[in-house]
Amino acid sequence: MSTSREGDRDRDEEGRARNARPRDGLGRPLPHGAAGVDRQPEGVVRTAAQSVAEAQALLDSGRPFHAHEVFEDAWKSGPESERGLWRALAQTAVGLTHAARGNATGGARLLRRGADGLVEWQGAGQGDAPAGLDTAGLVRWAQELAGEVERSAEAVDAAAVTPRLT
Incomplete structure (x- = not known):
């Protein structure tokens, strides 16, 4: 993606706003350069x-x-029948992102929203989730982490609390 600076906004060749600033490991924008x-x-x-x-x-x-971006690609390009699953996974990844940034309220809220979206994939009507995803385990993980984040209100170490997807 080539970008040009127009005022304070980065834009691609079609003029769409794009943030070309570098980001840290938790997706926070860093200064240009x-x-x-x-x-x-x-x-x-x-x-x-x-x-x-x-x-x-x-x-x-x-x-x-960054994991959320992978899930978002799957959500947008995958079969319609799986979009809710990938969206829920993206929400849990964003919830973990917020929790790692120290945003306990947003982190817990998105972890629970993602867990709620994964509940339907625990075998009720949808069959097995693709790629061996452990949806029941992911629901438990997200709900438990949401509670821990709310209780401690401190940033979590994302790598230390990461779930096993399968």
Whole structure:
């Protein structure tokens, strides 16, 4: 993506707003010219197994914001019948991002929203989740972490509390 600066906004070739600032491991923008972590490319079409493997590697390395981007790609490019699943996974990753940034309220809220979206994938009507996802375990993890985040109100170490997706 090539960007140009128009006033204070980064824009792509079509004029759409794009934030070209580097980001840290939790997705927070850094000043222009600062060393950041590599961003996830947008719009990548992956198989369910590829999405899960890539997101797990990002979660394990303490980069839940970047994992959310992988889940978002799956949500937007996957089968309509799976979009709620990928959206819920993206919400849990964003919840973990907020919790790691020290935003207990937003973190807990998004973790619970993601857990609620995953409940329907615990076998009720939808069958097994793709790529061996452990939706029941992810629901438990998100609900428990939401409670811990609210009780402590302190930032969590994203890599230390990351879930096992399968």
